[in-house]
Amino acid sequence: MRGIRMGRISSMPALAVREVTMRRMGTWQVLARQYATQKEKVVVLGCGWAGFRFIKDLDKDNYDVYVVSPRNHFLFTPMLASTTVGTIEFRSILEPVRTETSKKGFHYINAECVDIDEDSGKIRCKSAIADSAGKEGKEFDVPFHHLVVSVGCLPNTFGVPGVEENAFFLKEVGDAQKIRQRIIEVLELARMPSVTDEELKRLLHFVIVGGGPTGVEFAGELGDFIRTDMQKLFKNLPRNSAKVTLFQSTDKILAMFDKNLSEKAVRQFEKSHIVDVRTNCQVESIDKEKITLKGGEEIPYGLCVWSTGIGPRPLLRHLQQKQGYEMARGTRLVVDDHLRVKGRKNVYALGDCAAMESQPDIPATAQAAQQQGKFLAAEFNAMAGGSDIKPFRFNNLGMMAYVGGYVSLFDTPQLKMAGLTAWFAWRSVYLTKLGSIKNKFQVPFDWTKTLLFGRDVTLFTKSKAS
Ligand SMILES: Cc1cc2nc3c(=O)[nH]c(=O)nc-3n(C[C@H](O)[C@H](O)[C@H](O)COP(=O)(O)OP(=O)(O)OC[C@H]3O[C@@H](n4cnc5c(N)ncnc54)[C@H](O)[C@@H]3O)c2cc1C
Structure with missing residues (x-):
């Protein structure tokens, strides 16, 4: 200035x-x-x-x-x-x-x-x-x-054909609404009497492209939902029929996190038996019901979320x-x-x-x-006031991510940890960062409601896919 x-x-x-x-x-x-x-x-x-x-x-x-x-x-x-x-x-x-x-x-x-x-x-x-x-x-x-x-x-779609038309993004609240509706839609569709075994497998396959914090956190949340509310509310779906696959183009997910923490995330997903992490996979195109990887492998899906880069x-x-x-x-x-x-x-x-x-x-x-x-x-x-201030310097306070099953990663310059304690820290930090007092009341209320009564699976609008 x-x-x-x-x-x-x-x-x-x-x-x-x-x-x-x-x-x-x-x-x-x-x-x-x-x-x-x-x-x-x-x-x-x-x-x-x-x-x-x-x-x-x-x-x-x-x-x-x-x-x-x-x-x-x-x-x-x-x-x-x-x-x-x-x-x-x-x-x-x-x-x-x-x-x-x-x-x-x-x-x-x-x-x-x-x-x-x-x-x-x-x-x-x-x-x-x-x-x-x-x-x-x-x-x-x-x-x-x-x-x-x-x-x-x-x-960033990196020009991959079919992303804009067929995949969901997770950037704005409108995107999250569409994803939530689509998850419920595929579960309801999977319960239709006319659905074949092959179709059921496709519908209940959730694909996430991008192993950065957004893709990983979505995988964690979706895994929690499948493990708890889906099992409870969609009892007549075959057990373990829903799967999540997280595709990452490089050799590790959460590349910006400490190596031990990113490995912990992979182990946590393995333990869930719901989320499968596939590294070194490049998506070549996305069609309405399948993605194609470089090399020709075709993977059917019911929902595809794209979260790679800006x-x-x-x-x-x-x-x-x-x-x-x-x-x-x-x-x-x-x-x-x-x-x-x-x-x-x-x-x-x-x-x-x-x-x-x-x-x-x-x-x-x-x-x-x-x-x-x-x-x-x-x-x-x-x-x-007519004065100057010193140039901007970025102060790295660290990163956090939730990977499902009450496990978070906490990666700061002073402290690195993963697990339940990190999950408490993750929730506490974000709670204090929530801007308004209204939201500081609302979020713990939502958490409590989910814990006591489960997540709401009401379907009242249509997603992009339908
Ligand atoms: C799902 C998700 C989870 C994330 N989690 C974390 C996290 O845990 N920690 C973290 O540090 N970061 C996280 N990020 C990243 C973080 O949200 C972004 O870095 C941050 O939002 C950038 O802030 P911004 O103000 O630059 O842009 P934004 O927050 O994207 O805001 C851009 C604003 O510009 C407006 N706008 C757009 N075009 C125009 C235009 N032409 N004219 C006028 N206005 C316009 C938009 O409507 C919006 O209001 C996450 C991002 C996502 C999507």
Whole structure:
């Protein structure tokens, strides 16, 4: 932020209309309105881990803040896998962005940014809500003095044919809803009198592609569901008929974890007799009812979840191709150690969509995104007071993952452990990290409900597959 000093900009049009307006309104209201227009406009794209933390920590008196995001809530992603089988309910891990914006006097616009015009200080937005005729959302401009890009990323399909059409992703709460519905659908389908043995085997085969934390945690949750609620509620399905296969393209799952811990995860899955881990397997294509591996092996499935790597949002691809924004590996905007986008003056990027030139190994995690959101808010707060802060440094606090059967992995620089104690630590840490008090009540309530009454298998919407 060095070199850029910001004060309140003058507002001549506001002064010109002041006298006329004052005759119609109370003086206090006029001054309040003028004050609002005189503050510099900060536009924040996205309300994920990075953007939400930024607006939470930003001093509300210094800027006129507009949050633009097609998703009107913050999503606590570390617990998303738990919602796919109903261990936790969807709304328990969501926080409406308006609770934060209204508290601080910020503005929220339910739209997607489709272009940035830095020279004229405007972004082009498209409403996230279609009009009553069902047409696409209308487009409009939003002006800015400072633009904070925290749009995250998309799952990467690596161009594998059939992924978009046939597989499920696990990125947003809508994805988790579809997966949950599909799991229940295949169980109900498997109970149809007309189903052959071969068909039953296919339906009850759950395939997960990608052995990173998301794929592994989903496998753990699904294994728990099959072992407990499925056995209880679908008694007349043949015992041990449901299987989960986790495919990983390299030689080990959870590659970023300590070697002993990733081996512990594999042993835990072996012990479950439900989850089978297959490493060094590359998926060549995905059809409606089968996946094909490199080498030609065909594997029938009832549900396929794709969770491998990250790819760029359409906005970032557009900025790279049409405006020459520099991207790291074609996925993330290159930023300096104050999170300024390379070669741009008033554009910042953080979270999954940003790659720091001086620290290229910062992982695309909630932890890093949140630290960057906190840093940038401190930087903006300091700027408003005319001071600088030190460059961003990532502080690695470690990683955790749940692998099913009350076993978690806890991998921090100080302590590495796996098992029940790690599971308690995993639950406690995430409980304290849940943003709102409402969710801090709701999640333990869901856990207790699941323990006492089991998971809900009600089917009330249709999944993508049906
Ligand atoms: C299932 C799952 C589990 C995970 N578990 C963990 C974990 O345990 N620990 C961990 O550290 N990390 C975890 N992660 C990773 C973590 O969630 C991400 O690193 C984090 O969400 C990145 O935050 P972000 O703010 O950059 O992006 P996101 O959280 O993805 O937010 C992006 C925001 O930008 C909005 N947006 C998108 N396009 C536009 C546009 N064109 N204009 C305006 N807004 C836009 C979106 O609607 C959204 O609000 C997990 C991820 C998943 C999917």
